[in-house]
Amino acid sequence: MGKMTRDEYCREFALMVQEVTCRSGAKYDALCRIAESFLKPYIYSRCLKYPSLRFANAGDDIYHDVLICLIKSCIDKFLYRNGTLNYDPDGFLRWIYTVARNAVVDAARAFASKGFFEREMVNEDGEPIDIPSNDNPFASVEINETLHECFRAVLTFDSSLHIIFTWIVRAILLIRCDVTSDAGEVVENKVNALVVNTFSDLTMSEIYAIICLEAKKIPWLNISEAENSRILGLLEEPYRGERPLGDVKYSEFFMKKGGKATVSDWVNRVNMRIIKAVNAGSI
Amino acid sequence: MEHLSLDKIIRFISFDEINDENLRLASEVNLHMIECSRCRNKVLSIQNTLEHLLSYSGVKGVDVSNIIIDEDIRSELDNFYGKKD
Numbered sequence: 001m002g003k004m005t006r007d008e009y010c011r012e013f014a015l016m017v018q019e020v021t022c023r024s025g026a027k028y029d030a031l032c033r034i035a036e037s038f039l040k041p042y043i044y045s046r047c048l049k050y051p052s053l054r055f056a057n058a059g060d061d062i063y064h065d066v067l068i069c070l071i072k073s074c075i076d077k078f079l080y081r082n083g084t085l086n087y088d089p090d091g092f093l094r095w096i097y098t099v100a101r102n103a104v105v106d107a108a109r110a111f112a113s114k115g116f117f118e119r120e121m122v123n124e125d126g127e128p129i130d131i132p133s134n135d136n137p138f139a140s141v142e143i144n145e146t147l148h149e150c151f152r153a154v155l156t157f158d159s160s161l162h163i164i165f166t167w168i169v170r171a172i173l174l175i176r177c178d179v180t181s182d183a184g185e186v187v188e189n190k191v192n193a194l195v196v197n198t199f200s201d202l203t204m205s206e207i208y209a210i211i212c213l214e215a216k217k218i219p220w221l222n223i224s225e226a227e228n229s230r231i232l233g234l235l236e237e238p239y240r241g242e243r244p245l246g247d248v249k250y251s252e253f254f255m256k257k258g259g260k261a262t263v264s265d266w267v268n269r270v271n272m273r274i275i276k277a278v279n280a281g282s283i
Numbered sequence: 284m285e286h287l288s289l290d291k292i293i294r295f296i297s298f299d300e301i302n303d304e305n306l307r308l309a310s311e312v313n314l315h316m317i318e319c320s321r322c323r324n325k326v327l328s329i330q331n332t333l334e335h336l337l338s339y340s341g342v343k344g345v346d347v348s349n350i351i352i353d354e355d356i357r358s359e360l361d362n363f364y365g366k367k368d
Contacts (some may be wrong), residue, residue, distance in 0.1 A: 006365075026313050027306075028306065028309070038359070042355075068301060071309050072309065072330075076316050077330075094360065177339040198335060206332070209293050210329060
């Protein structure tokens with residue numbers, strides 16, 4: 001498909017708005033045509049600038065990811081970003097180019113972070129060479145039964161959900177971030193501050209959604225159906241007789257001593273319970 | 284108005300294949316978000332936090348909420364709008 005003219009684009013944009021907001025069922029055909037016309041050639045030409053992306057034939061994958069991102073984000077991040085229809089064809093074009101640009105930069109950064117030849121490459125015949133990917137930062141964590149058991153046990157503790165969630169999201173952040181000092185020790189304050197900065201404004205149900213989404217990538221964090229049902233049930237229960245617990249902001253649970261100190265306190269409490277469970281042989 | 288279930292939001296945010304089932308889910312969630320600011324904010328908040336978490340790992344996570352116009356994009360747009368420097 002060649003690049004659309006401006007008139008064609010304006011027509012496609014109008015059609016796209018109609019399609020993605022159609023009450024009887026949204027469609028994304030026009031959105032896909034716009035992406036194919038503008039972003040496909042852009043992504044491919046941009047990939048040529050990065051040797052790693054060029055040799056890995058990354059264009060198709062990046063274009064696919066961008067398309068999914070546009071389908072998922074077109075309403076909340078552009079068309080209804082402010083609650084009412086943002087009918088702005090020129091702004092939309094700038095936005096989709098930004099999404100595509102960021103996807104290429106991210107992919108290049110991902111390649112750079114794990115080395116030039118460590119991802120899927122093609123041989124002389126264009127066939128993929130199967131090299132294990134290190135795309136997932138959690139994959140480098142040793143999967144052992146103790147770790148798995150530990151998380152399983154924490155999920156079943158009868159502590160308040162905000163305390164359990166704190167312990168889990170802190171563990172996720174520890175692995176995501178470089179929070180070690182030169183001596184290799186975890187800088188407690190740094191990671192506790194990250195927990196506060198990242199999650200303070202989120203509600204309990206939003207934090208649980210993030211834990212579930214991260215669990216899909218973390219081999220040692222499995223949430224069983226029974227646990228999931230139990231937690232969802234707890235999130236529905238009224239908190240102090242008012243809103244459901246799931247609608248309460250995380251920061252509302254902080255003690256007077258402040259977010260960081262509160263997080264530290266809660267993590268220590270869970271750690272103590274884990275130590276007891278290990279000593280008792282139940283982990 | 285009945286809000287989106289957490290499970291539906293999780294499935295919407297995590298799907299990574301374009302197929303009929305996922306497009307139906309996207310249609311349902313996107314249409315609901317047009318009407319419901321509560322769910323729109325919830326999805327946005329979760330998406331933004333996940334991008335934030337990815338940025339911590341130094342691999343991904345450039346915020347797509349903000350429009351960045353670099354030279355390459357400007358040149359694409361100039362070509363499209365027929366401008367010449």
